[in-house]
Structure formats: C-alpha cells, structure tokens
Amino acid sequence: MRKLVDLFSQNKKAQLLLFIVYVAVTSLSLILAQQSVVAFLLLLFSILLLYFLKLNTKAKWIIGLLIVAVLIPFSASQGQAYESYMDVATLVGIYCAMALGLNIVVGFAGLLDLGFIAFFAVGAYTYGIFASAQASKFLHFGHFPLSGESFWIFILIGGIVAAIFGILLGIPVLRVKGDYLAIVTLGFGEIIRIIFNNLDHPINITNGSMGIASIAPPKIFGIVIANASQFYYVALAILLVVIYIVTRLEHSKIGRAWKAIRDNEIAGQAMGIPLVKTKLTAFAIGASFSGMMGVVFAAKQTYVDATSFTLLESTTVLVMVLLGGMGSVPGVILGAAVVTILNLQVLTEVSNWLNQLNTNGVISVPDALSPAKMQRFIFGLLLILFALYRPKGLIPAKNQKYDANKLKKSTTKSMYVEPQVSNDKKASGGSEI
Template identity: 70%
Template sequence: MIKTWFEKFADNTTGQIIFFAAYVVLTTLGLFLLSDSVTAFLILLLSLLILYYLKLNIKIKWALGLLIIAVLVPFAASQGSSYQSFMDVGTLVLIYVAMSLGLNIVVGFAGLLDLGFIAFFAVGAYTYAIFGSTQANHFMPFGHYPLPGDTFWLFIPIGAIIAAIFGILLGIPVLRVKGDYLAIVTLGFGEIIRIVLNNMNKPINITNGPMGIPSIEPPRLFGIAIQNASQFYYIALVIFLFAIYIATRLEHSKLGRAWKAVRDNEIAAQAMGIPLVKTKLAAFAIGASFSGMMGSVFAAKQMYIDASSFTYLESTIVLVMVILGGMGSIPGVILGAAVVIILNNQVLTDISNTLTQLSASGVISVPDALSPAKMQRFIFGILLVVFALYRTKGLIPHKNRVFNVSKLKREAAAEKNKYKDDPEVEGSES
C-alpha cells in the first residue's frame, strides 16, 4: 500500500510541489524560531536533497535551490547567536564543494588518481596572502604592500591561473605513469609543495616559513570591508555556482567525452585519435584552477595561513568527498562534500561539545580515554565505513546521459538529405 502511494506521488507533479512548498515553509519557520538549533538548520538544508529527487523542470529546481541557499537559509538563521557559526559552516561547504568538483574532473572524469590536490589550494591561498599582507615587502623591490582589499577580486582568477600552471607542471612528469604509481607521484608533489612553502623564509623570506602569514587584508566591495562569515558565504556561493556551470558544461563537451574515454581505456582512446597528453594536462589544469580560486577565498576568510592547513590529510578528505558522493557524479560530489563538512564541523563537533559539558557538570561520566574530542574522528571513520559498505557506488551514483536513438537517426537522416539537396554540395561532389 505504501509502495503504491509513493508511486502515485512520484507521478503527481502538483502534489510534489505542494509537499515541497509546505516542507520548506515549515522548516524555515522552525529555524527562524529555533535559530540556534543545529537540527533545525540541518532539516532545512535537507530540502535541497529532496528538491533534487523531485520530478520538476531543471530550471525550476535551480530557481528554488538558489532561493533556499541564498535567501531562506541566511534569513532564518540570522535571528540567533549561532548565525555566523552556521554561515561559517555553509562557507566551508561551498569552498570544499568547488574543490571537490575540481578533483572530480581529475579523478571522476579522467580517471587520474591525485593524492596531492590540496597543493593547488595552497598555491591559490598563498598567492593572495603574500600580496594581501606586508609579506611581499620582504622580497618585492617595487610597489606598496599590502595591496588594497579591492584587488582581491583580481586574485580569484589569478589564483586559478597560477594553480592551473602548477597543475600542468604536475601533469608533465606523470604522463607516463598511471594507477598506483600516479598516486605515489601526486602524493609526493603535494608534500613537496607543502614543505617548500613551509621553508621559503630563507635566504629570501617569501612565505614567512612555519610562522605563516598573518594580517591578510580583507576583501572590499564598494568600499565595504568583507570580514564576516555571512559575507564570505555569498562570495563562495557565486564561485560555487560558476564551478558547477563549468563542470556541467565540460562533462558533456567534446573534452569531457575524451576524458571519459581515457578513463575507460587509454589504448582505445588513443586509437580513436584522442591526444592523451593534451587531454590529461587539460584535466590537471582545469581541476587545479577550481582549487586555486577557492584558495584565495580561504586565505581572505581566515586572514592567516600557514603550511599546516595544507597537509596530506586535507587531500585525503577532498578525495573522500568525491568517492563518497560518487565519482563522476556532479550532484553526488556536491552531496559528498556537504556530508563530510557538516558531519565534521557541525554535527560531530556539536555532539562532542554537548557531551563534554555534561561530563564537566557531572551529569555523565566519560573516561578520559573515551573523551568526545578524541572519539570524533573515530565516529567519523565508522560512518565512512558504513557509507562505503551500503553505498558502494556513492551516495548519488553517476548516470550516463541517455540519448533517444530514434531521434538521433532522424536528425542524421535530415542532415544527410539537407546536404544531398544542396546544389553546391552536389557540384563539389561531381
């Protein structure tokens, strides 16, 4: 009976719209009234996943999704003291989603296992941090630093370009290796970049070494300094939308099909005339540029960076987001990144803080060896194992694009008849 009801509901577009509208209104009102509730915040965000599965026009889905993440979530959360905390988590989700989309191009589309992807994030972050602080005065013979916050907007594409150059530099020496050897080389590349950045304070002080770069100039827009998480949320949102648009267009482009051909069978792809060198370098460069853009945003948001923020563990977390969501699946990667960040930075942290407070007040007794702070990573690891066991292809597996074969045949026949009836074409053939 329940199954029959769900089948009827799935075919009833009007019913789906009414249900979704009621859900969004109730959850928005719930977060508005319980503005410090993590549960209310997460239930409202769940509406985005529900929206994905509704059978609505794609443009309507995008419009409703933008309304939720750009208007309803910030407005409903703004009434409480946890507003900036929620927006900070939202900003981190958008930053890591854009990075995951970049890594998905390399791993999911092109099939190139990259374990040093965080290096491109570091390059973008240091690019803005050096010139957006007094650090550039140590080695630049001209100019006055820090550059004003208005120049931040130029460093977003600059960070993308420089990260793309580093992606090409990584791609050139690894073209001859694949599989496990490719993973080893990219892992080494990531560690080399981190160690170099951590030691570039002698003989010329470029990165200030392990001391990091403090007092990074905040971005400015129309003379207004952008410093709060709620303001950075919208910057990350715009770049996130741009990253989705580019990734979607690339997936169904000639280059995207070439990446998938290389991923499935390099020899067959090369036999079909696909240039392996250019195709792989394009994947490394474009994927790295996504990470470089968000690196600049991350540096401006944190206002302080050092090499400890770009360890191998961070590369692994980004790779986990891609695999957990579903390799090659853009919606899956978005969901995977959101799940990992919200679990780590919101849900498990909130549970850990609550248990710590209860233990300190004597309500419950937790042994020191099992303290919530120490068990957070353990619980996160268990959840990843459960996801991997029961969702082996990811939370939202990749679906190949379905074509109407009969429609394609009709279009091909019409195109053939068009050229056949063209007198110029007939004359050239004769």
C-alpha cells in the same frame, strides 16, 4: 500503501506542496529556536529533497537559489549563532568547489590525485603574499599590501597560477598510472607544503612556519567583506560558476574524451583522442578551481600557514568525491556537504553534548574514550558504513541518455544531404570531386 507512494511520486503538485510545507516548518523552527543545529541541518536537507522532486530543471534552480541565497541566511540571522552557521555554510561552498575540481581529475579522467590540496595552497599563498606586507620583504618596488579591491582579480590570478602548477604536475606523471600515479601526486603535495613551510630563506617569500598574517580583506564598492555571512555570498557565487562550467564540460567534447581515457586509454587513443593534451587539460582545469577557492580561504581566514594544507586535507577532499559518487556532479556536491558538516558541526556538537553530560555526572566516559579523541574514529566508522552500503556513492553518476529515434533520423538526414558546391564552380560548370 505502495499505490499511494506511486501516486504521490507521479503527482508533481502534491510533491511541491509538501516540499513548501517542509521548508516553511524548518525555516520557522530555525527562526524560533534561534540556536538549533538540528533545525539548520533540516533546512539544508531541503536542497537534497528538491533535487529528487519531479520538477523541470529550471524550476529546481530557481527554488534552490531562493533557499540558499535568501531563506537560509534570513532564517539563520534571527539568532546568536548566525555567524557560526554562515561560517559552516561558507566552508561547505569552498569544499564543494574544490571537490568538483578534483572530480574532473578523478571522476571524469580517472587520474588518482592525492596531492590536490597543493593547488589550494598555491591559490591561498598567491593572494596572501601580495595582500599583506610579506611581498615588500622580497620585492623592492610597488606598494604592499594591495588593497582589498584586488581580491576579485586575484581570484582569476589564483586560478591561473594553480592551473600552471597543475600542468607542471601533469607533465611528469603522464607516464605512470594507478598506484604509481597516487604516489607521485602524494609526493607533489608534500613537496609544495614543505617548500611553503621553509621558503623564508635565503629569500623570505612565505615567512616560513610563522605563516602570513594580516591579509587584507576583500572590498567591493568601498564595503569591506569581513564576516562569514558576507563571505557566504562570495563562495556561493563562485560555486555557481564552477557548477555551470563543470556541467557544461561534462557533456562537451573534452568531457567525453576524459571519460573515454578513464574507461580505456588504449581504446581512447585509438579513436584519435590526444592522451597528453586531454590529461593536462584535466589537471589544469581541476587545479584552477582549487586555486580560486584558496584565494577565498586566505581572504576569509586573513592568515595562511602550511598546516592548513596537509595530507589529511587532500584525503578529506578525495573522500568527498568518493562518498558522493565519482563522476557525479550532484553527488560530489552532496559528498562535500556531508563530510564538511559532519566534521565541523555534527561531530563537534555531539562531542560537546557528551562532554557536558560527563561533566554533570550523568554518564562516565573514560579519558581514553572521550568524544574529543574519538571524533576521527566516529568519522572513519561512518565512512566505512557508507562504503559498504553505498559503494557507488550517495548519488551515483548517470550517463546521458539519448533518444535512439532522433539519432537515427539525424544520421539519415546527414547521409542524404546534397554536397555544397561553391558559386565559382557553379558558374564555371565545374563539379566537386
């Protein structure tokens, strides 16, 4: 049996053929069932299977894009639950981008941030204020609300404003680390939430606890983006950009500097890494991704208030990073998807099913142990099990591997390169000292 498994693991064609069969069966079952959470989740599971296939990276990206951009929306659109499926998938994309931003701060730079949801709130309020009539209450010039075409500009504006807030957070916390850093960032997140919740006097900027309603939906080429199935592609496009940027940063000079100060600040500083600049860069870039998705969230919900940006939300995003694997880009994406789907779909469906059985008299569940009240308990229990049996995350971070022979050859060549002499010195017969 082990020989067959080894042969299958080495045979790329057999893996690809079995994967195609699996995707075809799950997509067909979703089309025929029309409203099946199990079929939808099994189709999403194909993305994880694709990651473990022994194919080249380019082929994986092409197949993965076809699945998430074409096959999943088409299969889900054949039933009545189309919009609910796409709503979950859109929130998965939003939280994946946020978790990747937090992964820069926590996973790469090793800076524990418990107030990361504050940057999400900054991006959401930035768009919500100007895309509604709220801005006209304290600005006496211009025409508000802004049109839906401004949404695309506000994605960048929200990221920039959140990055500025990230720098403002980073400046006072540079002298603390560990538990003290967690306390300071926790306080920052709560301060931002309380300010937004009370910023209705003396100048009414955020409308206080009443929140901001009637936020203008995005528009592109005159088409209003109002449904979850349309926002799905917006979130997917931004997520792909975030994945590309984070992947490039991970193996860049700044990415190696982040990992150096994460492992040992003193050693990194001794090697010439500017500690202040490196930490501020991590806070700013991570916050910008959260701010961008905050703009998408505000446009999708068409309503923003401070209750969406509590400490529980910050903890949830941090759990996504820890569960997936700190410093691992695919792991963080998987962790964000698992936590979001568990919270929004799996545990909700299980609770509804048990409630239905209780109503029909099949089983008798006391009110104190009702599934609706035990949902957080079940979620916490699952996280404990993951922490016990997968302490490094679902997909642990892997260091980039280098070919030692190639490094030796490149080092040897660089040692024997003849120094460049300028044409002026050659003409004058001078030599370089």
